[in-house]
Amino acid sequence: MIWILGATGRTGREIATRVAARGGTPVLVGRSAERLRKTAADLGLGDADVIATDDPAAEIASRRPAVVVNTIGGYAETAVPIARACLPGGHYVDLANDLVAMPRLLALHDEAAAGGSTFVTGAGFGVLGTEAVVAWLCADRPAPRQVRVDALPSVAITAGRLGEALARSIVSGLTTGGRRYVDGRMVPARLAADPRTHALPDGQTAKSAAGPTGELLAAHLASGAPDVVATTGLLPTAPLIRAILPAAGALLKVPALQRFAVRRMAAMEFKPAPRPREHSWGHAVVTWADGTTREAWLRADDAMDFTSNAAAETAVRLARGEGLRGAYTPACALGAELAEAAGATISEP
Numbered sequence: 268m269i270w271i272l273g274a275t276g277r278t279g280r281e282i283a284t285r286v287a288a289r290g291g292t293p294v295l296v297g298r299s300a301e302r303l304r305k306t307a308a309d310l311g312l313g314d315a316d317v318i319a320t321d322d323p324a325a326e327i328a329s330r331r332p333a334v335v336v337n338t339i340g341g342y343a344e345t346a347v348p349i350a351r352a353c354l355p356g357g358h359y360v361d362l363a364n365d366l367v368a369m370p371r372l373l374a375l376h377d378e379a380a381a382g383g384s385t386f387v388t389g390a391g392f393g394v395l396g397t398e399a400v401v402a403w404l405c406a407d408r409p410a411p412r413q414v415r416v417d418a419l420p421s422v423a424i425t426a427g428r429l430g431e432a433l434a435r436s437i438v439s440g441l442t443t444g445g446r447r448y449v450d451g452r453m454v455p456a457r458l459a460a461d462p463r464t465h466a467l468p469d470g471q472t473a474k475s476a477a478g479p480t481g482e483l484l485a486a487h488l489a490s491g492a493p494d495v496v497a498t499t500g501l502l503p504t505a506p507l508i509r510a511i512l513p514a515a516g517a518l519l520k521v522p523a524l525q526r527f528a529v530r531r532m533a534a535m536e537f538k539p540a541p542r543p544r545e546h547s548w549g550h551a552v553v554t555w556a557d558g559t560t561r562e563a564w565l566r567a568d569d570a571m572d573f574t575s576n577a578a579a580e581t582a583v584r585l586a587r588g589e590g591l592r593g594a595y596t597p598a599c600a601l602g603a604e605l606a607e608a609a610g611a612t613i614s615e616p
């Protein structure tokens with residue numbers, strides 16, 4: 268059984284459908300039995316079990332599902348207790364992509380390995396979309412000197428509220444400030460530094476700037492490179508906004524302002540809009556000590572579809588007993604090929 272926590276949400280419901288399509292048995296977990304049953308009916312999963320609880324960790328510890336997929340967000344606080352509840356033997360998957368939550372989950376490596384469990388953090392376009400390219404380029408080669416990754420998601424907007432889970436992720440990213448790896452150490456850098464316009468392999472263009480995403484940590488872990496930069500298309504690249512971002516991030520460290528920002532952001536209503544570009548792209552440029560440089564592109568369609576596929580594929584593979592035991596980013600646990608199973612292709616230009 269694969270439990271989907273936050274199954275009424277945008278990604279939770281998609282992951283549940285895709286777990287079922289891959290032959291897994293999804294169990295929909297959330298805070299309201301009524302909302303869960305409606306979601307199950309809407310998804311054509313009327314037979315799926317639903318579990319309403321305000322304390323998912325306690326339910327997991329007593330009912331012992333094979334795999335838990337956490338889509339409730341707030342990973343800096345929710346990931347560790349929920350992952351620990353899966354021990355021993357149960358597996359855990361989340362969609363974190365920030366530099367607070369991911370190191371906390373990865374710090375459980377020894378506990379997970381000793382318990383025969385696999386904990387995977389970052390099983391979405393955010394992390395796997397670039398990590399897979401780095402792992403693909405670095406396979407069977409020595410650790411490179413330098414890595415640059417660029418995450419360029421393209422996502423269709425569905426009508427509705429932004430929601431608290433996503434709002435907490437965005438605010439958490441802004442408050443971290445910029446980061447990069449220099450000589451093997453993660454050091455502060457200016458938020459939205461290094462803006463870049465990419466000529467994409469399909470002839471379109473996209474912009475990105477450096478941000479404190481989990482992709483930075485994953486690129487470092489997957490390559491072993493001492494110098495790493497990660498940029499993302501989710502950060503604004505306009506000069507005026509880039510100039511005020513560091514100050515906005517510093518202000519949001521004040522807890523009362525942070526709560527206010529999360530509330531306001533969560534309530535923002537969106538009108539439906541098609542995805543801005545046909546494809547989502549993950550890009551990596553890897554340079555070795557002898558000066559050799561290689562680059563490659565991961566191409567996916569809508570980044571949210573890729574995210575749902577990646578999380579479902581990870582969960583189903585872990586349920587089958589695949590993957591290394593311990594706490595990992597997705598390609599480190601299951602290989603770069605996971606991204607291809609989630610619908611992407613990776614190639615050199």
Ligand SMILES: NC(=O)c1ccc[n+]([C@@H]2O[C@H](COP(=O)([O-])OP(=O)(O)OC[C@H]3O[C@@H](n4cnc5c(N)ncnc54)[C@H](OP(=O)(O)O)[C@@H]3O)[C@@H](O)[C@H]2O)c1
Pocket residue numbers: 272273274275276277278279297298299302338339340341342362363364389390391392393394429430431432433436437574
């Ligand atoms: N790495 C990536 O590429 C990637 C991509 C997409 C999303 N994400 C992350 O995935 C998470 C989910 O995103 P989403 O768009 O699916 O969010 P969402 O639509 O708001 O869904 C989250 C669900 O979790 C439940 N929930 C929210 N707050 C909770 C809390 N405090 N305690 C327990 N349950 C809670 C809610 O269900 P109930 O109210 O019914 O219980 C809600 O439906 C976010 O953190 C987002 O940043 C990552």
